[in-house]
Amino acid sequence: xxxxxxxxxxxxxxxLALWEGIGRLTPPIVxxxxxxTAWQLLHTAALPGAIxxxxxxxxxxxxxxxxxxxxxxFAMGRVWWVREMFHPIMTGLYAIPPVAFIPFLIVxxxxxxxxxxxxxxxxxxxxxxxIASAGAANIxxxxxxxxxxxxxxxRRTATAVLIPASMPFLFTALRVGLVRAVAGVITGELLLxxxxxxxxxxxxxxxxxxxxxxxxxxTVALLGLCVQQGLLWLERHVLRWERP
Amino acid sequence: xxxxxxxSGIAIFLVLWEIAGRSMGAALLAPPSxxxxxxxxxxxxxxxRATIWQxxxxxxxxxxxxxxxxxxxxxxxxxxKVADALLHPWMSxxxxxxxxxxxxxxxxxxxxxxxFVVTVVVLSSVWYVVLTTYQxxxxxxxxxxxxGRAFGASRVQIFRAVMLPALFPYLLAGARIGLVxxxxxxxxxxxxxxxxxxxxxxxAGMDISTARLLALLVVIxxxxxxxSHGLGQVAHWLAPWQKTVDERT
Numbered sequence: 001x002x003x004x005x006x007x008x009x010x011x012x013x014x015x016l017a018l019w020e021g022i023g024r025l026t027p028p029i030v031x032x033x034x035x036x037t038a039w040q041l042l043h044t045a046a047l048p049g050a051i052x053x054x055x056x057x058x059x060x061x062x063x064x065x066x067x068x069x070x071x072x073x074f075a076m077g078r079v080w081w082v083r084e085m086f087h088p089i090m091t092g093l094y095a096i097p098p099v100a101f102i103p104f105l106i107v108x109x110x111x112x113x114x115x116x117x118x119x120x121x122x123x124x125x126x127x128x129x130x131i132a133s134a135g136a137a138n139i140x141x142x143x144x145x146x147x148x149x150x151x152x153x154x155r156r157t158a159t160a161v162l163i164p165a166s167m168p169f170l171f172t173a174l175r176v177g178l179v180r181a182v183a184g185v186i187t188g189e190l191l192l193x194x195x196x197x198x199x200x201x202x203x204x205x206x207x208x209x210x211x212x213x214x215x216x217x218x219t220v221a222l223l224g225l226c227v228q229q230g231l232l233w234l235e236r237h238v239l240r241w242e243r244p
Numbered sequence: 245x246x247x248x249x250x251x252s253g254i255a256i257f258l259v260l261w262e263i264a265g266r267s268m269g270a271a272l273l274a275p276p277s278x279x280x281x282x283x284x285x286x287x288x289x290x291x292x293r294a295t296i297w298q299x300x301x302x303x304x305x306x307x308x309x310x311x312x313x314x315x316x317x318x319x320x321x322x323x324x325k326v327a328d329a330l331l332h333p334w335m336s337x338x339x340x341x342x343x344x345x346x347x348x349x350x351x352x353x354x355x356x357x358x359x360f361v362v363t364v365v366v367l368s369s370v371w372y373v374v375l376t377t378y379q380x381x382x383x384x385x386x387x388x389x390x391x392g393r394a395f396g397a398s399r400v401q402i403f404r405a406v407m408l409p410a411l412f413p414y415l416l417a418g419a420r421i422g423l424v425x426x427x428x429x430x431x432x433x434x435x436x437x438x439x440x441x442x443x444x445x446x447x448a449g450m451d452i453s454t455a456r457l458l459a460l461l462v463v464i465x466x467x468x469x470x471x472s473h474g475l476g477q478v479a480h481w482l483a484p485w486q487k488t489v490d491e492r493t
Binding site for chain 1 (some may be wrong): 246250252256257272278330331334338347348351353428466467472
């Protein structure tokens with residue numbers, strides 16, 4: 001048992017060692033070892049500020065998106081005519097890759113922070129919408145039937161049944177959306193006018209500083225992982241009753 | 245009635261778009277009537293047609309590679325505890341990593357040729373294929389495997405007769421998600437190096453009118469819809485008895 005617990009950590013350690021090994025064997029322009037990357041990262045003075053700025057864009061876009069996507073998704077899941085009316089359009093819009101909107105966003109919002117927020121909004125909107133609508137449609141009918149048998153008022157049904165039953169999928173929607181938002185931020189910072197993390201990344205790429213590039217890539221990956229694990233942790237604490 | 249509602253949804257959307265487009269002007273938002281005209285023009289340009297077709301090739305090749313790697317890997321992870329423990333941390337790391345962040349270093353590594361696009365496609369779609377197949381492999385009913393074992397089936401026989409049919413819907417769901425991500429990432433990769441669809445989008449972005457841009461978005465939307473619904477149809481045709489799985493596992 002303890003060995004199996006240790007395996008993921010061993011795997012991560014082995015992966016880092018492999019990274020170090022490959023990095024040392026290949027020329028530094030192509031790939032750089034883990035140690036050089038970490039060193040480079042620690043010596044990037046602009047990093048904390050850039051992360052904070054990126055997080056600001058991320059949260060703004062994410063919240064704007066969630067405020068529209070979650071209620072709309074919920075309504076699409078609960079009210080049949082809303083679903084039938086919105087579903088075809090949403091399916092169509094969802095089929096367009098978010099990055100394809102970038103030239104359009106430039107026309108509308110320019111190259112700077114408004115545009116980056118917009119790409120974050122688009123990146124996480126449809127994921128949250130679909131999850132919220134699927135979740136709302138699948139709320140256990142028996143729970144609602146119980147509420148009806150006890151002649152609960154609409155308000156009481158909502159507070160005692162619908163809201164608690166929605167918590168799990170709302171959390172899932174937020175988690176998936178937030179991970180997408182991380183991707184959205186870095187996409188915007190690279191493809192629009194370079195800023196924050198994207199700017200550091202492109203500056204390093206222009207100087208063929210592979211260690212610097214890998215450092216930012218690792219930062220973005222860790223950011224995504226932290227966001228995901230953080231929300232999973234929050235979910236486990238808030239939704240104690242859902243735990244098996 | 246339902247059809248009517250759906251059509252009315254689309255109709256209301258188009259009318260609102262038309263009104264918004266007319267009042268804002270084509271420079272900000274071209275109305276659908278302009279976009280349809282532009283679509284017609286796009287269809288007659290041999291050059292643009294060829295570019296769009298050529299953009300699909302790396303998506304298909306990358307998607308094929310993703311399936312070839314991702315499906316066996318996901319199945320192994322789902323059936324072997326050791327493989328799962330070893331690989332899962334990496335999978336969860338890679339699936340949350342935005343491909344856009346890897347693009348600059350990929351350009352240094354593989355250049356900006358055809359294979360660059362394929363690499364981006366593989367790196368963005370393979371994780372979804374792996375994780376969906378994994379979900380399926382974990383959920384294979386133990387009792388089915390036990391029946392196989394009780395009848396003395398060999399490992400190969402169990403794989404072919406029990407595991408593969410049980411995995412089938414998940415393989416297809418994985419393929420669908422993978423294909424959607426493949427198309428998305430082709431556009432992403434091409435926007436970085438400004439070729440193919442990305443190049444067309446960039447060019448259209450420079451136009452005074454947004455009609456061409458919106459027409460291209462409609463084309464990309466069509467491709468995406470055909471890809472995901474096409475695979476759904478193929479699935480239904482190959483295995484009509486299978487329920488499709490929820491794609492968001």
